Amino acid sequence: MTFRIALRALARNKLRSFLTMLGIIIGVGAVIAMVAIGEGAKATIRAQIASLGTNVLIILPGTATQGGVRTGFGGVNTLTEGDAKAIREELRSVAFVSPVLRRPEQVVAGNLNWNTLVQGVAPEFQYIREWQVAGGRFLHDGDIESDAKVALLGQTVVRNLFGNDDPVDAVIRIRNIPFRVVGVLAPKGQSSQGADQDDTVLIPYTSMQKRLMRITHVQTIIASAVSADRVQEAQEQVTLLLRQRHRIQPEREDDFFIRNLSDISEAASSSARVMAVLLGAVASISLLVGGIGIMNIMLVSVTERTREIGIRMAVGARSRDIMLQFLVEAVVMAATGGSIGILLGIGSSEILKFWANWPTLVSPIIVAIAFLFSGAVGVFFGFYPAQKAAHLDPIDALRYE
C-alpha cells in the first residue's frame, strides 16, 4: 500500500524524480563500466599468461640475488642436460621437462632473411608450452640424439620467409647451416610482456648446443608439474634435487633460480585487482554523492510538501506511514536510478568492446552489489528527510503556506 502511495507521489513530479536520480545513475553506471574494464583486463592477462603453459616452472642459473636473470641468458653455466634428465626421471610431481637455449639469429630462406629468436628445445617442450603443430610434426627423440638439423617455424617466420607457401621440407639456413623444416607451429599470439611468440624457430637443443653455440651447458630448463596443486611440491623437489646434484652445502644459497608462472600470473592479477578496486572506490564516491543529492532533494521535497503531509495526517496517516512513504520514495528513486545506471554501464561496456576493441567483462556479482548498494543508499540518505516528515505537527503543517 505504501509502495503504491510512494510510486504515485514520485510519478506526480517525474522530472524532479529523474533529476534526483541522476547522481545515482551516473555513479552506478560508472562503477559497472569501470569494473567491467578491470575484469576484462584481468581476463586478458590471465589468458595471455595461460598461453605460456600452465603449471610451468622455469629454472634459471644464477642466484635469486642476481636479479632472477630476466633475460634468460645467465652468466653462470651451472645447468646441464643431465640436470634436465634427472628432473624428468626422478621426480614424480614433474610431468614434462625441456632444456631451453635461446639466441637471436638471422634465418635465411632462398633470397629472403628474417631476424628471429631461435630456441633449442626438447620434444616435451610442446607439452609444457601447450603448443600445437599446425603442419608437419614436432621434434622427436631421434632428432635430439642425432643433433639433427631440423626446425619448426612459428607463424610470423613462415609469413615473412614463405608467404602463403607451405614451408615443410623446405631448407632454411641458420649461421649458414642448412636446417630442414619439419613442421609449422600453431599461432600463439602475444606474450604478457608484449613479445610476439610466433616469431621463433625451434630446433633440437643438442643441435643448438653443438652446432650453433658450441656449449655443453643449458641456459634454462622448463618443466611442468603434474597438476596445478602440485606445482609447489614440484618446485620444492626440483630445488632439493639440483642442490644435491650441484653439491651445494646446506648453508650456501642455490646456484639456480626457479620461477613459478602462477606467481607471475597472481602478481599480474592482483595488480589488475588493485586497479579495479581503486576505480570502483572512485566510482563509489560518486554514488555517495548521488545519495547526498537524494537527501537534499528529499529535504526540499518534504518542505514543499508540508501541506500535503498535513493533509495525510489529518485523514489518518500515522507518523510511521509518513516515514515509510518517504523512505520508500527514496529507495524507489535510488533503486530505479541504480537500475538505469546498470543498464547504462552495461551499454557503455558493450560499446567499448565493439567500437574501441577494449576487452570488457560485466560481472553479475558487481551488478547485484551495485543494485543493492543503491537501495542501501536510498535507505540511508532517505532516512533523515523521512524522519523530518514524520515528525511534522499536523496543525502547523496544514497551516503552511
Added chain:
Amino acid sequence: MSEVIRVENLHKTYRMGDVEVPALRGINLAIDRGEFVAVMGSSGSGKSTFMNIVGCLDQPTRGKYFLEGEEVGSLSRDAWAHIRNRRIGFVFQGFNLLSRTTALENVELPMMYNGVTSKQRHERAAEVLSLVGLGERLDHTPNQLSGGQQQRVAIARALVNQPALILADEPTGNLDSATSADIMSLFQRLNVDQGITMVVVTHEQDIADYAQRRVMFRDGVIVSDERKDTSVNRSERWSGPKASG
C-alpha cells in the same frame, strides 16, 4: 450513547518563549449525535484551538475530551491518527486536496491508510462522489474543478470512511455566495438524510444560520450557546428535495 462530543473543563495554554498564552480557559460543552452546530468567534477567541482538540490534532493542557463516550484527550498520536481516519472527517477552507491527483484518488486517500483493497476503494469513492453530485468528474484533477467542486471532493473525502462527525473550518471562506449556499445545503442534506453530526466554524452569520445551534467563543471561554428556533424565513432551507446539492 447519544453524545458525540463532550468536553469538560477544557484548558489549553501555549508557551511562547517566557510568556504563557491561555487559549482555552475552561470549556464545557456537549454535542449530541445528529446536531448541526456552528462555532463562532473572532480570531484569538479560542475556536480554532477548540476545533484542533476536538479533531484530535492537539492535546488539552487540562480537562477531558470524550468522543462517543471514550476519553480521547490523552491518547497516543497513533491512536489519534486512527480516530481521524475512521471517526472524524475534516473539511477545510482551502479544500486541501492533493494536486495533480484525480478526484477519485483524493477521495480514496483515507482508505489507503486503513487497508481497504483497491476495488473496494474505487467503489466506495465513486459512491460518495455521486452522493455529493460529482459522479461525472471522477478523473478530474483539482485544477480542472471549480472551487465549489473542489470543496465537494473534500467533503466526499471526509465522508468516505463513514465518520461520526464532520468538522468544517470556514468551509465556504473561499467560495462565492451562490456556491457557498450550495455547499451549506449539502451539509444540511448530509446532516438530515445521513444523520452525520456537523460542527462548522464560521465568522459569517449567514453561514451560521444553516445550523440549529450556535456556540460563541470569546477570549477562551464560551459566551453563548443558543439553539435556533425555526422562524418563517428559515423553513425554505428545511424543505428536502428542493435543496440543491
